[in-house]
Amino acid sequence: MHICFLTNEYPKTGFPHGGVGSFVKTLAAALVAKGNQVTVVGLNYVPSDETENVDGVNVIRIRKSKVKGLAWYFNSRRIAKTIAAIHSKNPIHIIEGAELAFAFLPKIKGISYVIRLHGGHHFFAEAENRGIAKWKGFQEKRSFAKADAFVAVSRYVKSHTAKYLSYHNKPIEVIFNPINHDLFHPIAMLQDANNITFAGTICEKKGVRQLLQAFRLVKEHFPNAVLNLYGRDWFFPDGRSYIKMLQETVLPELGVFSKDVHFHGAIAFDAIPGVYAKAAVCVFPSHMETLGLVAPEAMAMEKVVIFTALGPGQEVIVDGQTGFLCNPHDTADLASKIMYVLKHQEAVVSIGKQARISVMKQFEKEAVLTKNLRFYGSIVTAL
Template identity: 25%
Template sequence: MGGAGSPEEKDPCVFPLEKPLRIALVCLHTSPGTDPGAGDAGGMNVVVRHQAEALGALGHTVTILTRRSSAAQPHRQRLAPRVTLQFLDAGPAVPVSKGEHEAFIGDFSAELAALEPYDIIHSHHWFSGMAALPVARTWGIPHVQSFHSIAAEDGSPLSAGERAESPGRMLGEAWLARESDSLVAISAAEAATISVRLGGRANRTSTVLPGVDSRLFSPARLRQPPASATTDGYVVVAARLQPLKGLDLAIHAIAALPQDRRPELVIAGDASVDYAGYVEELRQLAEGAGLSDIRFVGAQSHANLAELFRGARLVLVPSHSETYGLVALEAAASGVPVVASAAGGLREAVVDGITGLVLDSRDPQVWADAMAQILTDPTRAGELAQAAREHALRLDWTRSAASLVRVYRALLDEPIEARQHDRAVA
């Protein structure tokens, strides 16, 4: 035990005294080493990488396992102390559309099974779980599942969630919810979806909030004035470029603002293989809406995204569905108000009326009016910015990782017979 006043005594969950764990984080279809917004790299990639680095900083050994999508990728890559990114061969070593990865589950599982066992496996997204859960059973270790997005019926509105873009997804997610030893949701909204849509057991479901690097994502010391008299600075949308992210709404909402006080719209992110040509569709949409002040800057490194946010007047998150909406938290840490849709976990990432505005409507004029409230009122904008920063400071990756460790240790301390019994009676 630590002495009086020691860090261990103040906060034992942050400075664990128990034996370090060997943890496998499985991300079959997308590499957490890729910049968010590129291809299929999104909030899940950010969460996995930063939780892994925080777990490593707590003394645990973490291996992130992903599919090789390029012949140039090394066998292993060190991301941080005690954190390794390892590429497994499954399918062709080229980028493919997200839905095609279902065909690679068996090969990935075989490659995973050939490795030395870990203490625990934590799968991210259903592809990963389908590959890893059988291996965990063979090794006799616990399997933890995080979904990050959950499929909706094809006839449901987009706001209900992502499409089942590969044939086995809906059945696979339900099986994983039933058979995994623990389910980790990123928000209370996702936990509820796991329960209602997948039948996940409440006693096996934990909510572990993400964190944010508040040193990297930090406010500008001096907010710069608009670049010219004809523009009102810029607002940002940062996302994978696909219809689920609601970029059409952002374009129409900006176009609905008065032209003499209309900010530039900056879109950060790239289209994945599934949506090749989508950027051109968005350009044509903007042109049809009479919007000339629009700039596509592609996928951004975390450092560049932080700089982009720092100079923005607003960050827009118009998604149809978000399990949390990490971009909203990063904007908050940057001291920038957010205008977001009332979708899933965005109601938790943005405190409506305090750190930003959460809108139930998808009417572009409603969004334009909400933006105008902030853009035309510096005092109100300043209040939102300060509250947003304070909100973000309460969430960091160390706390997020410590919450995961509590989930892992509870499973490891539980007799395997208890986990088996719980599955049998579910």
């Protein structure tokens, strides 16, 4: 089977990428290992066209258009031409993209188009306290209408997206993202008993502001605690840096404690396990989540994780047994969960071990791969 993924985030050394890029890299490599052909098509991080083979995955990166106001048109046109050229030489069976992927792409007969719900514009509207932008809302509806099938990465993202968008009675299945167990496994390394670690985009919907506010409460009882944040910065529509906003408005509230808050920036995907290994607790207090992989990946390393109780939190963590769930809008609740872990580090070791057992059942790469291949096969057969 030949599967083509549409993403601009396929990991490239020296450039930050998001969770979608990590997911595609893990699944693509697993598909290739099973004898499938995988192509990734997306816009490049730099102003040039590039093609490379990464672990058997053919990655095509297209130069972005610079035409102001019409870049979306020219970018879509070049992606469409690239897909058509690939298909003419080596027929594609499945094209998969995120929520907006198919808005301006013409469909090619014989190819099945699958949207994987990673969390689109409509999905995050509530978490970001905003209305639906007409342009993006239009694109998402248009893309959904073109899809032949859908995969949801959690039960929550499936049900919540359905509040806004129609699946048009097309096939849809919930399949968790796979964990790369070659990277995320217990590491024999001395952890820092004072190390609180966050990984993800530094932005409001990831709960970073509340985490900083909770850290101030933690410092009052654990003066040696240190907060390490790993991830790329997010920027407001006017170009302002979210990290700079935090440094100017939130960090001053921490007073002398602000010296123990460290923004490390984006790091390479294969460096993340080393970061988690050193942590006494990993904290991901998102306001809204599709589910993603940061929490399950840390859990696979037997780390104690504090995850959001909102959205799909309960799909991955049994509170107090395989980790802890928090109300990300309640800084006192978040702080109390962090302090409990720091105070009972020997006692919570068993929670970390149970966490790994749990995610190995739900996110094991081979099992997830099998579910994806079975679903792909049913869609290709039905078309």
